[in-house]
Amino acid sequence: xxxxxxxxxxxxxxxxxxxxxxxxxxxxxxxxxxxxxxxxxxxxxxxxxxxxxxxxxxxxxxxxxxxxxxxxxxxxxxxxxxxxxxxxxxxxxxxxxxxxxxxxxxxxxxxxxxxxxxxxxxxxxxxxxxxxxxxxxxxxxxxxxxxxxx
Numbered sequence: 001x002x003x004x005x006x007x008x009x010x011x012x013x014x015x016x017x018x019x020x021x022x023x024x025x026x027x028x029x030x031x032x033x034x035x036x037x038x039x040x041x042x043x044x045x046x047x048x049x050x051x052x053x054x055x056x057x058x059x060x061x062x063x064x065x066x067x068x069x070x071x072x073x074x075x076x077x078x079x080x081x082x083x084x085x086x087x088x089x090x091x092x093x094x095x096x097x098x099x100x101x102x103x104x105x106x107x108x109x110x111x112x113x114x115x116x117x118x119x120x121x122x123x124x125x126x127x128x129x130x131x132x133x134x135x136x137x138x139x140x141x142x143x144x145x146x147x148x149x150x
Contacts, residue, residue, distance in 0.1 A: 001021065003017060004024060019102035020091050020095045020103075023098045024091070024092075027094075027095065074103075082104070083096055086099065117140065121140060
């Protein structure tokens with residue numbers, strides 16, 4: 001929501017938006033440059049960003065688990081459940097209807113939240129495409145949370 005709200009203020013030049021916010025942005029005339037499947041077709045990742053010192057803290061693990069449980073609950077409720085949840089949040093009905101297929105699609109809620117070394121290497125490769133001299137601060141494997149090493 002914050003990224004969507006920043007667009008009309010000129011505080012940002014662009015942003016990544018997920019359904020239903022991408023639909024709302026399009027309705028307000030903001031051009032769509034591309035989606036995850038166009039930018040990185042082999043890379044689909046759900047991310048929780050936290051400071052390094054709290055990455056393994058109990059509250060970060062609990063937050064990640066709540067996100068996983070919420071995703072499972074929404075996916076199992078199918079289109080009607082997702083639609084109802086978005087409408088409860090006050091989003092316009094037309095935007096909700098347009099967003100639901102994307103949320104259940106290959107880049108949406110049905111995606112596995114697992115972080116893999118292959119996925120992180122793909123992210124690093126994408127970053128190097130735009131910043132060839134970039135190097136990670138440490139080994140890429142160190143960015144994978146405990147219990148997710150694959």
